[in-house]
Amino acid sequence: MYIKRIYVVIENWKREVDSRIYFAIKAANAGYEVFFGKKYEIYDQLKNLESGIVILKSFGPMNSKHIDEFLKNGHAVVSWDEEMFISTDLEELITRRIYLENLKKIDKLFLSGPREKELIESKYPYLKEKIFLTGHPRIDVLKKRINSIFDEDAEKIKKKHGDFILIVSSFNALNQLMVDYQIDRYFGSLLKNLDQITLD
DSSP states (O other), X not given: OOOEEEEEEOSOHHHHHHHHHHHHHHXXXXXXXXXXXXXXXHHHTGGGXXXXXXXXXXXXXXXXXXXXXXXXXXXXXXXXXXTGGGOSSHHHHHHHHOOHHHHHHSSEEEESSHHHXXXXXXXOGGGGGGEEEOOOXXXXXXXXXXXXXXXXXXXXXXXXXXXXXXXXXXXXXXXXXXXXXHHHHHHHHHHHHHHTOOOO
């Protein structure tokens, strides 16, 4: 019997495992076997793996060798891009992250939102048949119908810390080098909104 297999590349286990497990459940219900691993772990075991679908996190030039080897060993290669749906400058991000040579090689590109799909298709109309709007499991697990899986952990945090304000220290708008006026604009807006918070 033919068994459909999916190999999912994980970069950061703690950050990504919940969404990958959710995806694996959905895929298993559709008749797939799903395996997780770091890119180098999957790559190192390449000759021992049954052919399947490899899902990459991105397909920049550093992935070229891996993509070629996956294809050479009979795997289909697809990708989603987890950076696009959190970008503050989508056009710049697409220019920086869409590596055309590898986009030509992979079978499909899965995107989270219509705006990035529209921008990529307008830039590369001859590749639109491999671009699909699918959403992303990291977004899915945050939706109300699913995020109850975090309730137990949330209650433990509340019991330990009581009421608190969480200030996230990762600012995507500043992950890349930006000119001063953009930094001022970003933090100016942030501070303005913080000023409106009242503490009882």
